Amino acid sequence: MVDKNTVVVATGNAHKVVEIEAILSRVLPDVRFVALGELGDFPDPVEDGEDFAANALIKARAAQEQTGCYLAVADDSGLCVDALDGAPGIYSARWAGEHGNDEANNEKLLAELTDVADADRGAHFHSSVVFVRGDEVLVGNGDCPGTIGRVPRGNNGFGYDPLFWPDETPSRTMAELALDEKNRISHRFHALEDLASQLA
Template sequence: MPKIDIAALDPEKTVVVATGNAHKVTEIEAILAPVMPGVTFYALGELGDFPDPVENGDTFAENAVIKAQAASEQTGLPAVADDSGLVVDALSGEPGIMSARWAGVHGDDARNNAKLMREMEGVADDERTARFHSSVVLLYPDGSCVTGEGDCEGTIGHEPRGEHGFGYDPLFWPADTPGRTMAELEPAEKNAISHRAHALADLARQLA
């Protein structure tokens, strides 16, 4: 049984976030609430157990729309979803939309980072530029949507450093925090410069 009765929610004052991550809901709510007054944000998992859609888009934005569309169709509510990943210039944009499963197993951070180090072996420091990219979509039940885009620029290190974060954070050196990898930042510091924060800010500007 769902924890919250969907039928009791006002679609004009409710947005479902296509995630099971409570921290992500908090981050999204903090940035979007000021431009969406009176709206309550719920994680999709709070409303029931729904299957994950097949993310077969060719871009981050397309995959974000797929996730938002599934959440909206499952609940009848407006939905927010994001898709993000690492884009490395020396690798022609890889791993890109395949970031989470680049080494073959979804969410295997150790294998993904090992592959990144192998692929970047011998690449000069001035050619190791990269960025985390995020696309965030707010989609309404009528199919209309607004998309925000954001980047966190940086470079790829030679070896992992740091215990915070996840994914490629130990190998990513943000331009905004010289001398520290993303995995060496406290959560509040990371959220302030993250690609998703920039994408949400872009979305908020459009909604305002």
């Protein structure tokens, strides 16, 4: 039987579920949000989409089919660097070859930008959040603009956060922000706000 009162969130990250629920529950007050991992041990789908939204849709559809839930939400995000023509983009998590190796990815980023002047080190984090309701698909998009530093700073966050200086906090990297500060300016926050406006 299809469950129409549960939104399966295609992630194993408990914090991400809380962040998504905090925003979307305002416009979806009568549903509960559950992480995919709480409903079973499912294989990860192959993310072979051409952009963030396509990969998020792959994850949302897979979660929908695996669990039988009518509602599903998934996000895909990454770092886009101006001087690298938008790279690493959708390959952000595995840019250096091994999925989730933050240190290797950051080392590669610094190496690629060695000769790039400070004024040309603009970048942004992008997030696409896809919500599926049966066959209906809604997409929210959000960005967090900033620049890439030359030395990692901060111990919070993950991924490229120690090298990313958000425009909204010019004196601190993303990895130097408290979690609630990061959430207020993050690309995922903006994408969820965009999505919520479509669901309202």
